[in-house]
Amino acid sequence: MKTTPLHPLHVAAGARLVDFAGWEMPVQYREGILAEHLATRRGAGLFDVSHMGRFEISGRGAVPFLRRVLSNDAALLTPGQSHYTLIPTATGGALDDAWLYRVTEERWLLVVNAANREADWACLQRDAAAGGGVLLKDVTEGTAMVSIQGPACESLLQPLLDGALPPPRRNTCTTADFQGRASLVGRTGYTGEPLGFEVVLPAARVADLWTRLTAAGATPVGLGARDTLRLEAGLPLFGHELGLAPDGSEIPILASPATRFGVALTAGHGEFVGREALAAQAAAIASLQAGGPGDPAALPKRVYCLALADRGIARAGAEVVAAGRLAGHVTSGTMVPYWEPDAGRPGTVSRLRALALAYLHAGLRGGSVVTVHVRERALAARVVERFINSRTGPYAVPVLS
Amino acid sequence: MRRIATSHEWARLDGDLVSVGTVAFDKKQLGDIVYLELPKAGATSTVGQPFGEIESVKAASELFAPVDGVVVAVHGELADDLDSLKEDPYGKGWMIRIKPSKPAQLDDLMTEAQYDDFVKTL
Numbered sequence: 001m002k003t004t005p006l007h008p009l010h011v012a013a014g015a016r017l018v019d020f021a022g023w024e025m026p027v028q029y030r031e032g033i034l035a036e037h038l039a040t041r042r043g044a045g046l047f048d049v050s051h052m053g054r055f056e057i058s059g060r061g062a063v064p065f066l067r068r069v070l071s072n073d074a075a076l077l078t079p080g081q082s083h084y085t086l087i088p089t090a091t092g093g094a095l096d097d098a099w100l101y102r103v104t105e106e107r108w109l110l111v112v113n114a115a116n117r118e119a120d121w122a123c124l125q126r127d128a129a130a131g132g133g134v135l136l137k138d139v140t141e142g143t144a145m146v147s148i149q150g151p152a153c154e155s156l157l158q159p160l161l162d163g164a165l166p167p168p169r170r171n172t173c174t175t176a177d178f179q180g181r182a183s184l185v186g187r188t189g190y191t192g193e194p195l196g197f198e199v200v201l202p203a204a205r206v207a208d209l210w211t212r213l214t215a216a217g218a219t220p221v222g223l224g225a226r227d228t229l230r231l232e233a234g235l236p237l238f239g240h241e242l243g244l245a246p247d248g249s250e251i252p253i254l255a256s257p258a259t260r261f262g263v264a265l266t267a268g269h270g271e272f273v274g275r276e277a278l279a280a281q282a283a284a285i286a287s288l289q290a291g292g293p294g295d296p297a298a299l300p301k302r303v304y305c306l307a308l309a310d311r312g313i314a315r316a317g318a319e320v321v322a323a324g325r326l327a328g329h330v331t332s333g334t335m336v337p338y339w340e341p342d343a344g345r346p347g348t349v350s351r352l353r354a355l356a357l358a359y360l361h362a363g364l365r366g367g368s369v370v371t372v373h374v375r376e377r378a379l380a381a382r383v384v385e386r387f388i389n390s391r392t393g394p395y396a397v398p399v400l401s
Numbered sequence: 402m403r404r405i406a407t408s409h410e411w412a413r414l415d416g417d418l419v420s421v422g423t424v425a426f427d428k429k430q431l432g433d434i435v436y437l438e439l440p441k442a443g444a445t446s447t448v449g450q451p452f453g454e455i456e457s458v459k460a461a462s463e464l465f466a467p468v469d470g471v472v473v474a475v476h477g478e479l480a481d482d483l484d485s486l487k488e489d490p491y492g493k494g495w496m497i498r499i500k501p502s503k504p505a506q507l508d509d510l511m512t513e514a515q516y517d518d519f520v521k522t523l
Contacts (some may be wrong), residue, residue, distance in 0.1 A: 034458065130475075224459060312438070313456050335435035
């Protein structure tokens with residue numbers, strides 16, 4: 001199994017390790033998933049995301065190449081900016097979702113899911129070869145990547161870097177030195193935290209950064225809490241809300257609400273893979289929002305946030321019934337902890353709530369009550385807009401129904 | 402005397418009732434317990450059959466009855482005090498009490514010493 005440069009530190013910290021897409025990764029450390037989740041929301045969580053695929057793209061053909069193979073419009077980025085994007089299929093599904101950084105005028109970094117690295121690479125290589133003028137380099141092994149998220153993360157990270165953090169705007173990125181080596185620092189993350197950074201640096205330096213951040217008070221967080229944090233933030237996970245549904249059908253990219261930030265259907269973006277299908281999905285959503293019938297062919301179902309009203313846990317695969325008929329199934333779900341808010345800040349009492357994302361008939365309205373079938377029980381759940389509010393900052397505040 | 406099943410439930414004869422709980426939290430590395438589902442009083446208990454569910458963030462596991470009989474008491478408050486499963490599994494962590502129809506079934510379970518050896522083989 002592959003390991004990241006931080007593997008010995010995970011072992012020393014008492015992590016429970018699992019096979020994740022061929023990588024031996026920490027699912028949790030000693031304190032457990034709940035404590036790690038709560039520590040991120042109150043202070044700062046530190047994640048080893050070195051297993052994620054990292055591709056460097058350069059060359060005179062880079063911009064037209066990226067605009068052709070990715071759903072977002074790379075030309076919208078100036079150096080020092082980044083955005084969410086997807087690698088679409090021709091039929092509007094997702095081969096993967098990814099994050100694209102414009103490091104300099106000519107140099108780009110695309111971060112992809114570990115499980116899809118080979119498939120993504122093959123797809124990108126094919127198109128790059130056809131287009132010409134594109135230099136693609138897989139830098140996953142030579143580099144490492146950590147993510148630090150939560151209200152305290154800025155004060156922990158800044159003192160360790162020579163150079164300023166990226167400016168306080170959405171998705172900015174910059175190059176700063178860590179121990180004399182240039183590192184990419186992005187104001188990005190996968191937790192819904194208003195404040196978070198991801199750092200890509202040479203593999204040989206990452207253990208030192210990790211050790212210093214944990215010594216300063218950052219809490220190591222494994223894949224278990226990484227999943228509960230992204231679930232609470234309503235963010236899609238490939239293989240659950242993106243890719244193929246359990247029945248083998250392709251999930252339309254725009255079925256997940258958060259993906260709209262990763263799709264540019266402007267005239268300026270021009271032709272790109274899957275554009276026609278994505279335009280039909282967007283039209284279906286516009287129709288539904290206007291009270292119309294939508295377009296069941298382009299967008300039969302959408303991903304909804306479900307807050308369970310009854311006691312119990314809705315897990316992936318559970319059937320969901322709305323208005324007496326089968327509406328779809330749960331794609332992700334578990335019990336998620338939160339700090340009881342106290343004047344807009346995390347209080348001292350933590351509680352649990354059962355949350356789920358579910359892929360359901362596209363016409364469902366917010367506020368609807370549906371039934372989730374868990375073993376012999378039928379659990380009531382409410383369709384909600386979101387589980388946390390990250391907009392005001394510096395805390396992600398739970399939205400309680 | 403406490404007896405323990407290969408599925409990690411403990412059982413103890415208290416007077417003429419069998420108290421039941423789980424040691425899964427310690428031994429099976431279940432992780433944080435976030436949900437517990439127990440039967441209602443009056444339910445039939447059948448040895449080896451599930452009587453409830455215990456769930457961590459990542460997974461759900463069934464709880465299996467150690468003896469035949471009838472569930473006569475259920476620790477309803479335990480669902481709101483899940484820490485007891487970890488901190489006091491044999492005391493405040495009790496789950497149900499069964500009126501056994503075949504008390505001798507307890508002898509089919511492992512002693513604590515046997516269980517400790519069994520856990521090492523997992």
